[in-house]
Amino acid sequence: MTAPALDRLLAAPARLNRSDAIRAILAAAADPGVISLAGGVPAPDSFPLDAVTAAAAGVLREHGAAALQYSPTEGVLAARAALAGLASQTGAPAGVDRILVTSGSQQGLDLLARTYLDRGDTVALDDPSYLGAVQAFRRAEARLLPVPADGGGMDTAALAARLAAGARPKLVYVIPHFHNPSGALLGAARRAHLAELADRYGFLLVEDDPYADLGFDGVRLPSADLHSDRVVRLLSLSKTLCPGLRVAALVAAAPVVSALAATKQSADLHTNTFGQYVVARLLAEPGFLAGHVASLRAFYRARATRFGAMLRDRLRWLEFDPPRGGLFFWCSIADPEVRSDQLAPAALAAGVAVVPGGPFFVAGDGSRHLRLSYATVPDAAQHTGVGRLDAAYRAVAAAVTRHRTGK
């Protein structure tokens, strides 16, 4: 980006809405000349391609046309059973009646919003939070109640204070493991506290948990549904297996599953049958998932370690706590005068896509934050991308100085 173009940008920053801002960055990041540290997608080289290939063939051989037929709205029984087993390992014991198979966890969020939120209802969530959730809640015309968070996740004492002061959210939304974007790990005591608050105040606690298997040191805490029946878990397989099958589990009390299934029936009848059978077969293979998750953790841990070292080594202007899991580095710019919503477009012009912090916040200020995904880009390209980001930073910092001094 030329200095004059950059000056124009600083004088009149684009006022896109949050999701548009990120959509624009992701669209630009699809340019093959751009190195993307922006996406929230898992590394395709981590997908169990051979296992999926074998499972797909096995499913068609074993189930034949039944794998291609309409199937129940709640999910194919074999998939519900396999997902109930998975849920039971990390939370309350679940039977199939606690499982709704959804077309990805995003659909779980959307079904919750459509089923439980009327216009003006309140949803409490950490600030910052996941944009896809914010989008689903906004579409239901909910009021968002941002709750402060730290490295241990949502500050449940702050939530309790708001509840005591009269706030009555219908839903409280958290990302328990390796939060997107912040990387936070919601602690065990806070989980129990949230469950207690859910029972006392009658809200549903929504645990959106796509990164739970990606703890670099294997840490994984049990779901709050051990403590309360008012917990809804969204068990994505997008990071654990792969996203493209669009098969996820929503785990909740049976009446919640029934209510959401009625909404889903009108939304898309059911989740794709073939993908459900493939997932059921993969999960039924003894030892497969545990082995795959162990290799995933090693894969992401190694890549994150190298990326962190590169950032520390080359971008001295960037501050961050190394993540303990998940796909992201949540960073801030040390110089308070250089804003991430200025840096991000300059970086894109320099050939590297990064996401500024602002869009993730409901109330807080993300102007110093940047979210960097280390997950999908091979090391050599990361090296180039980091160099481009550094060059963009230097140009923006120089422009800020020019702007401030009026030169």
Add this chain to the structure above:
Amino acid sequence: MTAPALDRLLAAPARLNRSDAIRAILAAAADPGVISLAGGVPAPDSFPLDAVTAAAAGVLREHGAAALQYSPTEGVLAARAALAGLASQTGAPAGVDRILVTSGSQQGLDLLARTYLDRGDTVALDDPSYLGAVQAFRRAEARLLPVPADGGGMDTAALAARLAAGARPKLVYVIPHFHNPSGALLGAARRAHLAELADRYGFLLVEDDPYADLGFDGVRLPSADLHSDRVVRLLSLSKTLCPGLRVAALVAAAPVVSALAATKQSADLHTNTFGQYVVARLLAEPGFLAGHVASLRAFYRARATRFGAMLRDRLRWLEFDPPRGGLFFWCSIADPEVRSDQLAPAALAAGVAVVPGGPFFVAGDGSRHLRLSYATVPDAAQHTGVGRLDAAYRAVAAAVTRHRTGK
């Protein structure tokens, strides 16, 4: 069903809502002891299992992990291109920007309702009509404007009269080929008339067209989108290939596709990637689809012909016009005193599931109608099922007589 139980039923007919009534019948029909003439599902022995098996393997070999990754909300480019080609054969020439890949046509209906309907908006539709559509429109709290229909589909003169009298629907919903449940084929002149009305009054004309390939004599009329840009086509592949992949195309003007894609992004991010690649590969295979559709037509024609002969031969109390395509026989009971909502539960108790006409109507009276699906049940079981239906009819007719004469 015993005579006393039947008498109670006649005295106090169940007042279920429309979709609940059918859901209850379909749930009961899953009992292996019940022969189901109730379902609206295609025959699994008509699915191209070998072709799908080869395509699934080919997709994973050729595209590898990309077939299992997140993909664009609008659809995988190869799938959009293939579906655009398909749409162009039977309507206006379509580029990829006119295609939104949806998780089945039901999702297309839901996205239309969520994007274009506010509470109290009007949707005009034939009476009777498809329950899944009625359900999606009702969920959006739309007002339904039933329009009379006959064997040539929606009576467009009647619609024009309502429009002239001030009705202003946002959407007009039709099932152009082999209507569910009525079997009607919307004529060419009426299609053109609807397009003209769409342009004059500014509504979107929604053509929900899952049965278009199932004309027994190969008849297929072009879409009204040849005449107007305000036409939205829902091109299901559920009856043409198979339902379990949940891959359908919504075909519309590019701005409509963009608006619906924004809704879809928040609903489920995108349609399953793997299924889209499989469909793209199948459609790209020279001659495959045309050959498969030809064999489908022959398959359904033969089965429908045998079923129609069986009904005429054995159920003299039943009246119907033989369908020209699609999956259903839309019948009426000759004796006006025997109601289909009494016959259906009696039939279920006798071990055969059929759907009474009432739930399909918004305004009209379906109490004499029955919908019978001939598509999935093998001939021998059809024979048994028809026998059970006949026995149930005789029991109900006798009970009606007892009830009337007060004995």
